[in-house]
Amino acid sequence: MSQTGALYKAEAVAGYADVPLEEKQRLFDEVKADMRFPDYIYGCYECGICVAVCPSARFYDFSPRRIAQAVAREDAELVYQQMQEDIWECSQCFSCLRCPRGNNPGGIITIMREVSINNGLASAREALEGYTRIIYKIMSTGTQVSPDMLQPDAFPDWGPEVKDVSDKLELWRRALPPETHHTTTTGWEVSDKTLVELYLIWHKTGALKMIEEVDEGLHMILEEVMEERLEEEGIEV
Amino acid sequence: MTIPVEALLKKKENKSRFDRDAELAAGDAKRRDFHEELFELEEKGEWIVQRVPEPYVEVPTKYGRMKKVPKQMMWHHKSCGQCGHIPGYSTSIFWVQRKLGVDYNDPTDQTSCTAWNYYASATSNAAAQAAVAGRNFAAAYETGYFPLIHCGTSYGHYKEVREELLLHGELRKEVREIMKTLGKPLVMPEEIVHYSEWFYAMKDEIAKHQVRDFSDIAVTVHPACHYYKLVEQDAIYDPDVYGGQRTAIVSGVATALGAEVRDYSTWFDCCGFGFRHILVQRDFTRSFATQRKIEKMKEEANPDVTLTHDTGCVTTLDKSQFAAQAHDRNVGVPVMSEAQFAALAMGAHPYKVCQLHWHSADYRPLLEKMGIDWRAAWAEFEAEVERLEKGEIDFLTWADVDA
Ligand code: SF4
Numbered sequence: 001m002s003q004t005g006a007l008y009k010a011e012a013v014a015g016y017a018d019v020p021l022e023e024k025q026r027l028f029d030e031v032k033a034d035m036r037f038p039d040y041i042y043g044c045y046e047c048g049i050c051v052a053v054c055p056s057a058r059f060y061d062f063s064p065r066r067i068a069q070a071v072a073r074e075d076a077e078l079v080y081q082q083m084q085e086d087i088w089e090c091s092q093c094f095s096c097l098r099c100p101r102g103n104n105p106g107g108i109i110t111i112m113r114e115v116s117i118n119n120g121l122a123s124a125r126e127a128l129e130g131y132t133r134i135i136y137k138i139m140s141t142g143t144q145v146s147p148d149m150l151q152p153d154a155f156p157d158w159g160p161e162v163k164d165v166s167d168k169l170e171l172w173r174r175a176l177p178p179e180t181h182h183t184t185t186t187g188w189e190v191s192d193k194t195l196v197e198l199y200l201i202w203h204k205t206g207a208l209k210m211i212e213e214v215d216e217g218l219h220m221i222l223e224e225v226m227e228e229r230l231e232e233e234g235i236e237v
Numbered sequence: 238m239t240i241p242v243e244a245l246l247k248k249k250e251n252k253s254r255f256d257r258d259a260e261l262a263a264g265d266a267k268r269r270d271f272h273e274e275l276f277e278l279e280e281k282g283e284w285i286v287q288r289v290p291e292p293y294v295e296v297p298t299k300y301g302r303m304k305k306v307p308k309q310m311m312w313h314h315k316s317c318g319q320c321g322h323i324p325g326y327s328t329s330i331f332w333v334q335r336k337l338g339v340d341y342n343d344p345t346d347q348t349s350c351t352a353w354n355y356y357a358s359a360t361s362n363a364a365a366q367a368a369v370a371g372r373n374f375a376a377a378y379e380t381g382y383f384p385l386i387h388c389g390t391s392y393g394h395y396k397e398v399r400e401e402l403l404l405h406g407e408l409r410k411e412v413r414e415i416m417k418t419l420g421k422p423l424v425m426p427e428e429i430v431h432y433s434e435w436f437y438a439m440k441d442e443i444a445k446h447q448v449r450d451f452s453d454i455a456v457t458v459h460p461a462c463h464y465y466k467l468v469e470q471d472a473i474y475d476p477d478v479y480g481g482q483r484t485a486i487v488s489g490v491a492t493a494l495g496a497e498v499r500d501y502s503t504w505f506d507c508c509g510f511g512f513r514h515i516l517v518q519r520d521f522t523r524s525f526a527t528q529r530k531i532e533k534m535k536e537e538a539n540p541d542v543t544l545t546h547d548t549g550c551v552t553t554l555d556k557s558q559f560a561a562q563a564h565d566r567n568v569g570v571p572v573m574s575e576a577q578f579a580a581l582a583m584g585a586h587p588y589k590v591c592q593l594h595w596h597s598a599d600y601r602p603l604l605e606k607m608g609i610d611w612r613a614a615w616a617e618f619e620a621e622v623e624r625l626e627k628g629e630i631d632f633l634t635w636a637d638v639d640a
């Protein structure tokens with residue numbers, strides 16, 4: 001590669017090995033094929049209103065305007081770079097829906113993330129490191145966070161109250177008047193029948209399969225838990 | 238340089254890239270009332286619309302459409318983060334409804350909307366998200382009670398799901414098929430109602446039950462992004478609150494309770510929750526919550542408490558202050574939901590009902606200003622915990638908390 005070329009074209013994209021343009025185009029085509037995509041981008045005025053309201057833009061080298069522009073210009077190279085570098089910084093707050101053009105940069109990012117997961121991009125795997133226990137919790141129990149997650153070593157920055165809660169957890173949960181709240185491993189009590197229905201949804205919509213691309217170990221555990229439960233109910237998947 | 242008129246005109250002719258249906262141009266789409274399509278699809282047998290039960294209150298939304306908020310028959314769609322980490326939030330919602338004689342259902346046949354995970358990790362897809370929503374809606378429909386959504390993110394996400402289902406026949410078909418395998422119909426509520434809309438609709442009724450004077454209490458309000466930014470046309474606005482320029486929801490309740498609502502410049506900013514950030518990238522969350530929200534409120538309004546109406550916002554604004562204190566930042570504002578605030582106004586116990594011991598930022602000076610002896614209240618709570626510990630009682634009941 002020439003000296004000048006090197007200024008424009010790095011060997012790696014955001015620290016990850018580069019891939020041929022066709023592969024980038026294939027990924028972008030997957031983004032565009034999402035049924036929501038046409039409702040999320042109508043071109044871009046480049047006005048920057050989305051950047052002004054974006055919390056992530058204040059703290060990272062990140063810009064919803066760049067995302068909107070890249071997809072509006074159908075720049076597969078840039079979209080690929082953003083999928084490797086930018087999208088996990090978004091807070092998904094949807095403040096950028098203030099866009100005067102009617103765009104939804106946060107929504108485009110949701111789709112880009114989904115495509116990254118489906119294709120097992122290295123950046124997606126990295127972004128989810130340390131997060132997988134949460135995926136396990138939500139997919140297997142039907143509630144996202146549980147009281148027993150409040151451990152001082154997991155939340156040292158949340159103050160001494162976390163330790164009080166974890167020390168007294170079982171008692172303090174029983175000191176909650178709503179009967180559904182006496183749980184420690186789930187947010188509330190979820191019935192067995194409800195869980196079976198949820199597992200069927202994960203199977204039938206391919207959501208469970210998505211996990212395989214980013215964390216095979218987690219996928220195996222989840223599949224085992226779900227299949228065992230479904231088999232007990234006499235349901236074959 | 239000559240202007241390439243021909244080329245430009247040609248480009249204009251080729252509208253295939255970003256052609257938009259004039260009818261659906263952003264502004265029009267936001268102002269349209271979706272109910273016509275909602276009921277049309279019901280007539281075609283595509284889904285069942287669960288009607289808002291009577292009696293209901295009609296409240297104005299952003300572009301003037303009146304939204305029906307039921308007064309009774311609530312199916313409580315609970316929130317993971319509220320029940321799990323700030324349980325005084327949901328307990329207060331229930332307690333206030335019990336005081337107002339609301340007939341409600343607190344189901345175990347309910348899952349999370351799973352949107353927290355979706356916005357954090359994208360390990361799901363549009364069909365799965367719509368099916369999870371549809372399963373919960375069908376579960377509510379089967380009981381005859383109407384869904385009341387506790388979480389701002391569930392509420393925003395369900396509105397998104399509704400929009401997607403309205404727009405895409407193939408998605409409706411896919412979700413209907415899944416529902417069929419679960420033995421359920423595809424159900425869509427006539428309105429998607431957030432608990433804070435119920436509090437807003439009932440604010441005068443709530444104020445009638447007020448037993449503590451809040452006229453000395455100054456509050457700031459953090460409106461929850463997913464409440465009013467996602468499908469914004471569905472959120473409640475009132476011309477009398479900030480001239481209808483921002484959602485009226487929490488400010489309306491605080492004002493009805495006699496508190497002074499103070500403004501601050503970064504009210505539109507999000508709290509910094511970030512979905513994945515709050516769990517695995519909290520440096521961002523802490524910085525944003527303290528620097529853009531709490532410190533601004535302190536500097537510009539110096540409130541006794543900040544009120545909000547969503548799980549993530551209460552958690553973020555409350556828990557982020559501890560670490561900032563270590564850096565001598567100008568923080569130290571108690572944080573709670575308006576449900577807890579209203580419950581306190583109505584005489585709720587700060588620990589047995591509002592469960593403030595699960596919160597981080599120091600709320601004790603606020604309780605003192607409200608005329609509550611928190612030391613005595615804590616001793617009362619500890620006495621109950623002792624009864625639990627000794628096995629005298631298995632659980633704290635609704636009767637116990639008002640004893
Ligand atoms: S959704 Fe993402 S891009 Fe949009 S304003 Fe929020 S953080 Fe920024």
Ligand code: SF4
Nearest residue numbers: 044045047048050099
């Ligand atoms: S607000 Fe909309 S039009 Fe303006 S830069 Fe952002 S995406 Fe483009």
